[in-house]
Amino acid sequence: MPTAGTKPANGAGTRDLDVFIAGGGYVGLSLALALKKAAPGLAVAVADARPPEAFEKDERASAFAAAACRLFGTLGVWREIRGEAQPITDMIVTDSRLRDMVRPVYLTFEGDLEPGEPFAHMLHNRVLVKALLGAAAKAGVELLAPAPVDDFSTGDEQVTIRLKDGSERRARLLVAADGVRSRLRDLANIRTVKWDYGQSGIVTTVAHERPHHGRAEEHFLPSGPFAILPLKGDRSSLVWTEKRGEAERLVAGDDFTFELELERRFGRHLGKLRLDGPRQAYPLGLTLARSFIAPRMALAGDAAHGIHPISGQGLNLGFRDIAALAEIVVETHRLGLDVGSMEVLERYQSWRRFDTWQMGVVTDVLNRLFSNDNDLVRAIRDVGLGVVDRLPGLKKMFIGEAAGMAGDVPRLLRGEAL
Known part of the structure; x- marks a missing residue:
């Protein structure tokens, strides 16, 4: 977590809190800020195991659905970061092989969720975390970094969290927002459904000669989806899915070889390309927690679910988690009841859980359907994409899903204060 507003955990004794959040990324910080904005009397702390520079050097960018942007607006940070966010104005989907000379467009999405409100924005992660951190510190959230959690123990009325430096915190509710390899989830003995896709997602930024005009592209290739996501200026963020061995070779190789392979997939429609940031590869798999709760504990974000990026919804599922949890906790607090009770956790x-498992299944099926080169499967999926493209009502439903506005949407994601 960045340095502004943070303090080291060492030297602090055991102190009582309402909510302790393990994980100081955008999910954990958004939850903390939402709680303090709605209920200033709640005592909230956020601890992250990573050193400050880990956030400041994060070159990745993410697609934030319109619902998440409404959340940021309600939390008071959207005005600060909006100037650095790139609206996604439309999207095209193709399905082809690398050797194909032409990539036919089978599906297009365009239009706003509401007039003047794009269905998504692209923004660098470090920009969002910095804004959330400053707002959380101003709101009175206790920020600890680096402060890895070593262990915790649960009693009838509280949970005691022990940090690596020997200090402790007591809280009525512990929230694990510490990522897909969540240590707290393991400590709570929460089992997961998990499998590996044998793929890696290569993430990098490229500069190009011609403007993208806010268009996102998703090219389905035999090795997996290749997504081009617009950034401010003549730059784009890439999420490039490859078989694991090939991804490792590409990331470890020289820039010339990487750019040649990149151009084969990207094409020349935006002119000459050049790398404009580091390249990294992340293993892709499916991880779904069998339970999102344990006594006095809730999982949120990637700690509860890690899904394939093919739908671009993994991050936005995390915001749905914390918006729902914040709404329930604040309502409970206003009634003077226990925010860490099993009744509260069961409501969350x-x-x-159903919404998350449903999205996990959908992304798993999509990845298996599109990450192959079977001619029959290719023909079936292309017909399906063409049908969707010709049905405005169905396309509008998909835009609502991409914008994070489908199903039972928490108030914060509708842009309503708690």
Whole structure:
């Protein structure tokens, strides 16, 4: 977590809190800020195991659905970061092989969720985290970094969290927002459904000669989807899916070889390309927690679910988690009841688990359907894409899904204060 507003965990004794959040990324910070904005009397702390520079050097960018942008507006940070966010104005989907001379467009999405409100924006992660951190510190959130959690123990009325430096915190509710390899989830003995796709997602930024005009592109190739996502200026963020061995070779190789392979997939429609940031590869798999809760503990974000990026919804699922959890916790606090009770936790789980598992299944099926080169499967999926493209009502439904506005949407994601 960046340095502004943070303090080291060492030297602090055991102190009582309402909510302790393990994980200081955008999910954990958004939850903390939402709680303090709606209920200033709640005592909230956020701890992250990573050193400050880990966030400041994060070159990745993410696609934030319109619902998430409404959340940021309600939390008071959207005005600060909007100037650095690139609206996604439309999107095209193709399905082809690398050797194909022409990539036919089978599906297009365009139009706003509401007039003047794009269905998504692209923004660098470090920009969002910096804004959330400053707002959280101003709101009175206790920020600890680096402060890895070593262990915790649960009693009838509280949970005691022990940090690596020997200090402790007591809280009524512990929230694990510490990523897909969540240590807290393991400590709570929460089992997962998990498998590896044998793929890696290569993430990097490229500069190009011609403007993208806010268009996002998703090219389905035999090795997996290749997504081009617009950034401010003549730049784009890439999420490039490859078989794991090939991804490792590309990331470890020289820039010339990487750019040649990149151009084969990207094409020349935006002119000459050049790398404009580091390249990294992340293993792709499916991880779904069998339970989102344990006594006095809730999982949120990637700690509860890690899905394939083919739909671009993994990040936005995390915001749905914290918006739902914040709404339930604030309502409970205003009634003077226990924010860490099993009744509260069960309400959270019933709201979020089915939606998450459904999205996990959808992304798994899509990845298996599109990450192959079978001629029959290719013909079937292309017909399906063409049908969707010709049905305005169905396309509008998909835009609502991409914008994060489908299903039982928490108030914060509708742009309503708690």
